[in-house]
Amino acid sequence: MTTSCPAAAEPSRRRPLRFIAPVLLGAAISIAQAPALASDPAAAEALFQVAKGLMEKKNYAEACPKFEASYKLDPAIGTKLNLADCLEKQGQLAKAWVAWGEARDQAKREGDKPREDLATRRQKEVDPRVPRLSVQVKGSVEGLVVYRDEVKLEPVTFGVPLPVDPGKHVVTLRRGKDVLKEESVESKEKGKDEVTLDATDVPPPTPEQIAEANAQAQMGRPDKPKPRPTTVRRSTGMLVGGIILGVVGGFVTIGGLVGAGAGGDGVAWGVTGFGALMLGGGITMGVIGNQRVKRQPEVTYTPQVFLGPGSVMVRGQF
Incomplete structure (x- = not known):
């Protein structure tokens, strides 16, 4: 005598749904999903x-x-x-x-x-073991830059004991790529050192150095506004609508498959087919809406006023 076990048959009936549900939902969400940050x-x-x-x-x-x-x-x-x-x-x-x-x-x-x-x-x-190094500068540093090793020091840090690793440190006064002054110090554990650079006798910049500094400043200055992108998304509304339609269609399809798998009649299969159409239409809408198209030139209209006998007419775009 053989007995049937509904619990044993249940996994076999639902196995397709375990694969269909993630695929349907993932297909709809992936339309607008941004790339994830790299990690390993x-x-x-x-x-x-x-x-x-x-x-x-x-x-x-x-x-x-x-x-x-x-x-x-x-x-x-x-x-x-x-x-x-x-x-x-x-x-x-x-x-x-x-x-x-x-x-x-x-x-x-x-x-x-x-x-x-x-x-x-x-x-x-x-x-308490970390060495501290303070940098002092005599005179004006206008047009000059102070570096500790390859770290640029801002004037607000002058005179402040800053943490450094033990070892040799080189403090330089520079104009552009030219090193005008240089002092070195050997920092030791628990040490407190100070380096002073004298900028009072630094010669003024030459015309060539001034021209180079102006050219570098000009290169970093945004004289022109950044160009607007030449392409735009075809339709954000269509993209969002496609995602919503696809998600709803996916759940309708899943519901229909559940009903059909439970021994439902033709209505369940009809619901499944309708849900599949909604899913396909949603994905199509999302893909079309997310396409990049050429930006149309903006057209501005200047309002014009016309005076007539007993009337005033204004024409333009508002």
Whole structure:
């Protein structure tokens, strides 16, 4: 004697719907869907594991860039914490100080209190070890630029002890590409250094330097408005209407298939066919509406006033 099992037959009946529903809904949504941001969690995990192995060998110079690359592919808080630890052990104390602060803020946003506390404690521990370097400038810096290594310093930072990594730092006074003054200092852990550049005896710019500076300023000045795009979407209304029609048609089709699969009569198949037509029409409308077409030139009309016996007529576009 053989008995039937409805529960066993149920999956077989609904299997097509598991594939049809996502396809129908995805087809409608994909019409206007923007490209997603690039991320690669698998590659991020592989880089993370390699970096951890390098950390165990105390090869921080190779481990830190791999932690950083892993974080760019998948910004996980654990990766940021390991990057900060790696930078600190490598001796890049200023970078580590910043990374611990970023890890603290990220953990706070994610509600991860233990990691927030860890990053806060580690940043406080590394803070007194970070060297500080202040740059002073005598005289006017008009037309001149001050750099610390390859970092441009704004005048508001002059005299402020700024965190730097231990090692040699070169402070330069430049006009364009020309280096007019240069001072170097060897910053050490916990050190507080100051560099002073004297700009009082800097000769005035030559006519060629003035012309070059003016040319560079002119290149960065937006004299002309940016050209308007030459193409536009054919019809936003048609695009939105097509998406709505496609989504509704997809659900109508699914409902019809459910009814037909449950042993419904011809009406269920009719509903299915109607829903399929709605879905196809919606997709077609969305594709047509999203097409790029040439922008039509704008035509302006100047209002004209005509005076007549006992009447005034105004003609134009409003």
